[in-house]
Amino acid sequence: MVAATTIDAPIGRTAGHDTTHRRYVKIIATLGPAVAGRESLSALIEAGIDVARINCSHGTIEERARLIHLLRELADERGRLIPILLDLRGLKIRTGPLAHNEAVPLARGAKVRVYPRLVPTTVDQIGVSYPALLDVVRPGSRMLLADGLIELLVEDLTDEYAICSIGRGGPLASGQGVTLPNVTLQEASLTATDRDDLAFAARHGVELLGLSFLSSAEDIHTARAAAADLGARPALVAKIERPAALAKIGEIARAADAVMVARGDLGVQLPPEQIPRAQKEIIALCNRVGTPVITATQMLESMIMQPVPTRAETSDVANAVLDGTDAVMLSAETATGRHATASVEMMDRIIREVERDGPVRPPAVRESLDAADPERQITDALGRAARALSDVAPIETIIVFTLTGASARLVAKGRPRVPIIAVTTDPYVARQLSLVWGIHAIIAPLVDDLEQLLREASRKVVAEGLAREGTEALFVGSLPIYRVSGRTNLLHIRRLEG
Known part of the structure; x- marks a missing residue:
């Protein structure tokens, strides 16, 4: 049974209002x-x-x-x-070329030989690009061709080929995909x-x-x-x-x-x-x-x-x-x-x-992370705390300092109601984070002084139009400033300055 999903309107905004992030x-x-x-x-x-x-x-x-x-x-x-x-x-297995450059009609109930090499396809024989075919199929195995449109049933095996009956027929073109359900491929x-x-x-x-x-x-x-x-x-x-x-x-x-x-x-x-x-x-x-x-x-x-x-x-x-x-x-x-x-x-x-009335928050995102790594457990707990804070306080942005993207992903796991800005030094990591729900990444240097780091990140976020000057933001990071991944230990609320 799938639990009901909720859609949350951001605090301080009316339903349907276009948020800074706009799409999660x-x-x-x-x-x-x-x-x-x-x-x-x-x-x-x-x-x-x-x-x-x-x-x-x-x-x-x-x-x-x-x-x-x-x-x-x-x-x-x-x-x-x-x-x-x-x-x-x-490992994409495909059928061989056609013998006469025209799709071969395979009739239901007919027999066909299937070879573990690319022989030309005719009404009597089909070749596939999988040399280990005869080692992994058995009588009773199914072969699905052409995205499952054609079904073959293995009846017997010889040293050279599998003898199959056609359970579901149709025209077979050249180079069609072959699927072997419930078979462990080598x-x-x-x-x-x-x-x-x-x-x-x-x-x-x-x-x-x-x-x-x-x-x-x-x-x-x-x-x-x-x-x-x-x-x-x-x-x-x-x-x-x-x-x-x-x-x-x-x-x-x-x-x-x-x-x-x-x-x-x-x-x-x-x-x-x-x-x-x-x-x-x-x-x-x-x-x-x-x-x-x-x-x-x-x-x-x-x-x-x-x-x-x-x-x-x-x-x-x-x-x-x-x-x-x-x-x-x-x-x-x-x-x-x-x-x-x-x-x-x-x-x-x-x-x-x-998302018109706010981001979607499925029930599973509320659950704590089942992880053996204490650092990931701490970061997950901080991510859930960030979500809780953004639910009840007038916070308009969450800004996460991240080296590898792991901290930002765990904050995003909670599906907070406000935009997530990931600040990283690495353009490669910033691009990777573009896949993750709700995250907009920016690239900025990491400085050792925490106050300077917060102030410079605040100004960059405002300058790039990602948040409004004078609004409250929740910063997620570490104290002292660690230059290794997995040391997130800080939540800090402050007003953004331009």
Whole structure:
């Protein structure tokens, strides 16, 4: 049973008043051919994207490098801190080429041989790009092709191929995705191609890395170690796409820097009626442990072709916001769609409407952090205290000093009613925080004198138009000034000066 969510109007403001921060839930837009030009990408930024996603499954290395360079150039021109989310491909199994360049009709009830190599597809045989196929499937196993539209049932195995009956038929094109439900895949955590893409991410200073088709927290540790070996420190986004990952969501959410509810691939492996509950449970758990969570896939799918979404799609976006998501994501809508900018503008309007009477505060965010680390427990307690203070006192802004972003994320976990300004010395960390609910990051030097630090931060926040001079702000930091992460121990209220 999902508990009721509350929407809180900020103290001292009337419902519907436009706050300084204006929007709490973030928007991720996938880049692609539709927005590859300077003008179209500029329009996407102006429409309000917070994170730019690049999918390694599409395009060339050169195209990806050009998109990263252009995005950063345009963002810098506008004073925007927009991180790159680079999605690794993961172990994506695909069917082979067509024998005659035409989609092959597979009829229900017919038999077909499935080879663990890319043989040409005919009505009698299909090849897949997974050499270990015959080691992981058994009679009774299912194979889903073309996003689950075609279903094969394994009846027998030989030394060369699997003999399958077609349970659900349809036309099979070239290079279609293959899903093996309830099968533990071998060598799936970080493929050789993923390692090449990780090296690309390290060279280009990518801030967020999407881990595809993972199964456990161990896959996250493997990726983090591989990134560290390259001198990179991207925030790792665990994409929940397989039942194995869903079963271990607790350990994954605690090990990852963010979690993505990847409803597309997850929806292929689970019955469709189970996806809404899975989404709500993942979001609630992430809210509880303080891990940012993204809701993705087909949110405004009809806008790939049409200028307006369906009513069901607008409700889908709104419900994700009400569930407690940190961010919502557009995929083909912006990558290849005809109405990329309009899709972002529509998503922006939906979020604002849901948040019109104040930010959404799901029940899970009220719970204390279940952490073994005393420093995280203290920071979480201070974050909940900051929320409580902003609920009852005339505080209009929370300003958090953070080196790695951890303190700011834990303050955001509580979903306070007022804007959160994260002050950090590191532009890389500032961009990473653009993913997190309610946070606007600024870059400023860290000085040892506390009074000077508070005064300079106060002036910068006012100068950038993020808060009004003379209003009360709650500062979250440390005393004395520590230059290491995890030492938050101070709440301080003072009037902002310009």
